[in-house]
Amino acid sequence: MSQQAHAEPIAPRGRPASKPESRGRAVRAVLVGIALFYVLVLIVAPLAGIMYYGLRNGVGPITDTFSQPDVRHALYLTVLIMLITVVVTTVLGLVVAFVLARDRFPGKSLLSAFVNLPLAVSPVVVGLMAILLFGRGGWFEPFFSAQGIQIVFALPSMVIVTIFISIPFVIREVVPLLEELGMDEEQAAWTLGASRLQTFLRITLPNIRWGLFYGMALSAARAIGEVGAVLVVSGQVQGRTETATLYILRAFDQYQAERGYIVALTLAAFSIVLLIGIEAFRRRSLKRAGQE
Amino acid sequence: MAIGVHNVSKRFGDFVALDDVSLAIPTGSLTVLLGPSGSGKSTLLRVIAGLEQPDSGEVAIAETDATALPPQKRGVGFVFQHYASFKRMTVRDNIAFGMKIQKRSKNEIRARVDELLELVQLQGLAGRYPSQLSGGQRQRMALARALAVQPKVLLLDEPFGALDARVRKELRAWLRRLHDEVHVTTVLVTHDQEEAMEVADRIAVVNQGRIEQYGKPRDLYEHPATEFVMTFVGPVTRFGEAYIRPHDLEVELQPSARYEEATVEKVVHLGFEVRVELALSEGERLEAQLTKREAERLELLEGQRVFVRPSRLTEVEEDAPGARVAS
Amino acid sequence: MVADALTRASGRARRDPGAPTRWALRATAMLYLGLFVLLPVVVILQRGYSDGLTNLQDALDNFGAWNAIKLTVVMAFLAAIINGVFGTLLAYVLVRIRFPGREIVSAIVDLPFAIPTLVAGVMLVALYGPSSVVGGWLEDHGVKIIFAAPGILLALLFVTLPLVVRSVQPVLAELDREEEEAAQTLGAGSWTTFRKIVLPALRPAIVAGGLLVFARSLGEFGAIVFVSGNIPNKTLTAPVFITQLLSPGSFGATGGPDQAAAVAGLLFGLAFIVVLLTEKLISGRLERTS
Numbered sequence A: 001m002s003q004q005a006h007a008e009p010i011a012p013r014g015r016p017a018s019k020p021e022s023r024g025r026a027v028r029a030v031l032v033g034i035a036l037f038y039v040l041v042l043i044v045a046p047l048a049g050i051m052y053y054g055l056r057n058g059v060g061p062i063t064d065t066f067s068q069p070d071v072r073h074a075l076y077l078t079v080l081i082m083l084i085t086v087v088v089t090t091v092l093g094l095v096v097a098f099v100l101a102r103d104r105f106p107g108k109s110l111l112s113a114f115v116n117l118p119l120a121v122s123p124v125v126v127g128l129m130a131i132l133l134f135g136r137g138g139w140f141e142p143f144f145s146a147q148g149i150q151i152v153f154a155l156p157s158m159v160i161v162t163i164f165i166s167i168p169f170v171i172r173e174v175v176p177l178l179e180e181l182g183m184d185e186e187q188a189a190w191t192l193g194a195s196r197l198q199t200f201l202r203i204t205l206p207n208i209r210w211g212l213f214y215g216m217a218l219s220a221a222r223a224i225g226e227v228g229a230v231l232v233v234s235g236q237v238q239g240r241t242e243t244a245t246l247y248i249l250r251a252f253d254q255y256q257a258e259r260g261y262i263v264a265l266t267l268a269a270f271s272i273v274l275l276i277g278i279e280a281f282r283r284r285s286l287k288r289a290g291q292e
Numbered sequence B: 001m002a003i004g005v006h007n008v009s010k011r012f013g014d015f016v017a018l019d020d021v022s023l024a025i026p027t028g029s030l031t032v033l034l035g036p037s038g039s040g041k042s043t044l045l046r047v048i049a050g051l052e053q054p055d056s057g058e059v060a061i062a063e064t065d066a067t068a069l070p071p072q073k074r075g076v077g078f079v080f081q082h083y084a085s086f087k088r089m090t091v092r093d094n095i096a097f098g099m100k101i102q103k104r105s106k107n108e109i110r111a112r113v114d115e116l117l118e119l120v121q122l123q124g125l126a127g128r129y130p131s132q133l134s135g136g137q138r139q140r141m142a143l144a145r146a147l148a149v150q151p152k153v154l155l156l157d158e159p160f161g162a163l164d165a166r167v168r169k170e171l172r173a174w175l176r177r178l179h180d181e182v183h184v185t186t187v188l189v190t191h192d193q194e195e196a197m198e199v200a201d202r203i204a205v206v207n208q209g210r211i212e213q214y215g216k217p218r219d220l221y222e223h224p225a226t227e228f229v230m231t232f233v234g235p236v237t238r239f240g241e242a243y244i245r246p247h248d249l250e251v252e253l254q255p256s257a258r259y260e261e262a263t264v265e266k267v268v269h270l271g272f273e274v275r276v277e278l279a280l281s282e283g284e285r286l287e288a289q290l291t292k293r294e295a296e297r298l299e300l301l302e303g304q305r306v307f308v309r310p311s312r313l314t315e316v317e318e319d320a321p322g323a324r325v326a327s
Numbered sequence C: 001m002v003a004d005a006l007t008r009a010s011g012r013a014r015r016d017p018g019a020p021t022r023w024a025l026r027a028t029a030m031l032y033l034g035l036f037v038l039l040p041v042v043v044i045l046q047r048g049y050s051d052g053l054t055n056l057q058d059a060l061d062n063f064g065a066w067n068a069i070k071l072t073v074v075m076a077f078l079a080a081i082i083n084g085v086f087g088t089l090l091a092y093v094l095v096r097i098r099f100p101g102r103e104i105v106s107a108i109v110d111l112p113f114a115i116p117t118l119v120a121g122v123m124l125v126a127l128y129g130p131s132s133v134v135g136g137w138l139e140d141h142g143v144k145i146i147f148a149a150p151g152i153l154l155a156l157l158f159v160t161l162p163l164v165v166r167s168v169q170p171v172l173a174e175l176d177r178e179e180e181e182a183a184q185t186l187g188a189g190s191w192t193t194f195r196k197i198v199l200p201a202l203r204p205a206i207v208a209g210g211l212l213v214f215a216r217s218l219g220e221f222g223a224i225v226f227v228s229g230n231i232p233n234k235t236l237t238a239p240v241f242i243t244q245l246l247s248p249g250s251f252g253a254t255g256g257p258d259q260a261a262a263v264a265g266l267l268f269g270l271a272f273i274v275v276l277l278t279e280k281l282i283s284g285r286l287e288r289t290s
Helices: A019-055 A059-067 A069-102 A106-120 A123-134 A139-147 A154-183 A184-191 A196-225 A228-234 A244-253 A256-291 B042-047 B090-100 B106-119 B135-148 B165-182 B195-201 B215-221 B227-233 B294-299 C002-015 C019-048 C052-063 C065-097 C102-114 C117-128 C135-141 C149-174 C176-187 C191-219 C222-227 C238-246 C257-289
Strands: B002-013 B013-024 B030-034 B056-061 B076-079 B153-157 B185-190 B204-209 B210-215 B237-239 B241-242 B247-250 B260-270 B271-279 B286-293 B305-310
Touching: A019 A256, A019 B215, A019 C065, A019 C102, A019 C117, A019 C149, A059 A256, A069 A106, A069 A154, A069 A196, A069 A256, A069 C019, A106 A154, A106 C191, A106 C257, A123 A139, A123 A154, A123 A228, A123 B153, A123 C019, A123 C257, A139 B030, A139 B153, A139 B210, A154 C019, A184 A196, A184 B076, A184 B135, A184 C102, A196 A244, A196 A256, A196 C052, A196 C102, A196 C117, A228 A244, A228 C117, A228 C238, A244 A256, A244 B153, A244 C222, A256 B227, A256 B247, A256 C102, B002 B030, B002 B042, B013 B042, B013 B210, B030 B042, B030 B195, B030 C052, B042 B056, B042 B076, B042 B153, B042 B185, B042 B227, B056 B210, B076 B135, B090 B106, B090 B135, B090 B260, B165 B195, B195 B215, B195 B227, B204 B227, B210 B215, B210 C052, B215 B227, B227 B241, B237 B286, B247 B286, B247 B294, B247 C102, B260 B294, B271 B294, B286 B294, C019 C052, C052 C065, C065 C102, C065 C149, C065 C191, C065 C238, C065 C257, C102 C149, C102 C222, C117 C135, C117 C149, C117 C222, C117 C238, C176 C191, C191 C257, C238 C257
Parallel strands: B030 B185, B030 B204, B076 B153, B153 B185
Antiparallel strands: B002 B013, B002 B056, B204 B210, B237 B241, B247 B305, B260 B271, B260 B305, B271 B286
């Protein structure tokens, strides 16, 4: 015997948006609003602020700033340190990335922790480490002063600390790529007669190139922005060991705010353009080669 | 002998992948390494290629000891299950890769690539990227790429495993025809018994790191050396203590000498064949495979009483042709 | 047994043509990281604590020392919480909601990674400093940002925002929607679904991001040195304090590299613990889902 069930009214198709749906939309709009507001207050507005203060008096102060010898030297020093840092962290970073992604041996996870350590350490502490190693009473000081090489309060220590803080970037970008790619293509190349070096140059590098470039760009941006560590090791000798960031500090200290803003803006613009450029190329490359 | 494997062993930690394996593969043949997952067949193939290092034992390719040689120097062509196409290169550049490494002239490369494109039927696709090809096309490209450098042996690691069934069958037949044309010593790894039987000159059945039998497909089927080979290479049904092939089970309506009584449980019509599920008097289950004609003649129904006997007992023979030689 | 293993190993080495390259790579990697990372860490701990805790005590005796450390830790904690919430919100909005300008916002979120920290400080002063429009207005209403604690917090929030968003975003994007759909068919509303299904799945990523923010904030220098005014007991943070220890005479600190090393060791120890926790969290999550 069948029972008569209470039939629930079924809404006909094509009904207008019901209350839960429009409420969902309103909630989403509010969420977006809050997120946008946060980003505006925290990031966009200050960026606008610095652009205003740097550019409001037109080109004049800009050319004036860049004609100052200490500004030029500071920028030169920053670029030099950045280039050395990028080269070192890229080459050695690739080695570490390969070992981390492909090799298996006890203590590998310790290696991984070392790679991430510079991200967590204060740059001031990094500078201190260099002073303790190479400064007066430091472990390596006798050796270098015997050779007549000045490390602290000179370029070498500034390069060393900048390398330290930039170590993670290339490695962190490349390792996941290598893991995802796997070894199939490389092994195929081996069976076709390519040596390990040839395989690395023709197969592996092209496959990781955008991640590698991105890591290099991050490394470069970090290097030109470094201030805490170089402050500690440089001794801030104007015109000799003053990077762009140290120049900015001094400029504001000596009431030359406008010059400070302009140099700051320059550094920011350089980094942003670098990173946007690489990211744009990466997207285009993904679209072209397709994803397998 | 194109490939000689001598007493090769390999472990991964505690797991024994290859246990004192020896094999001699004749030049120009198409050998299939057949076995279930984890049997060691892929490992063996990779050891031959030099992509894995054995813990002990030697590998010889074309009569030369290759054990200490890296894969670059062994003259092997390798085709991977997931194609391993060079993603960032066109089909043409993929195929040309080995030749570019050998620094051949541009004209030579171009001519050979065109020749290979025609061989694998990918003409017109030379400018495409692997991501724009289907799985079957990518695998054909991989074959062309491997053949481009005229390898001494061609090794294929479950080459059709990532393709769907129809493409798999097509490529299987196509590979066989290709081999007949090109005659490169070929070794193919698969877990698909049908594929092995269809394609191979010889089959090596691999199980738990050992080769159980190496011989012609028909020999393996009719004279299996071990129970495993028998159950893996063809359908089996148990008759008492022994295994027999379902199509070797005769079914009659009248009792006769050496026939046993059985009841028909189910009759399944599979097109040309008819599968009859039977139960013996003690309740043991059997399967018989009859042709349509036979089944019609008998007019079998569920619940009917019939009499069965094996027309031949395929006995597992320790010294069957190709049975593993104790080392 | 041992003889067997040895013959096996030497036999393998003889026949393994790739071994030398592998060892060369391993040695290079370990030398690189050993020299650049391990060594500096060891020297800090040695100089700071070879005399036990005396260096630390002397350091903390300095005027404003304790408060500097407290302020640093508190600010780092606040930054982790606030950016934990807003970072997750941003990640959610960017992944789940389609709105005009989404790509631009995504790029803006990554900006702090590109901009030098010092420049970030300069930016904040430009906008919220006493001489600017916004800052002046705020000060008239009694809200001091620059040269006060809020400025420090803002600087930290700026610098660390991408850390949480980048940590949460990929996890959120990978989430299988089926669980949420199942919850909804069982009658759960959006907020409940979010709270009971999505959030727990995101929790490791959020916490990992938060820990990164915390560690990063403990050590932040460039953004803060500009924005805070470095007033002892008010806006002086530990990293800035360490630089003062290294140039004695500033603000009465007696200083010296050994004391600096002691304080640095403390900061470093905290950061290191955080890094370990984060690693454990991430690998723990991987084990659970595989």
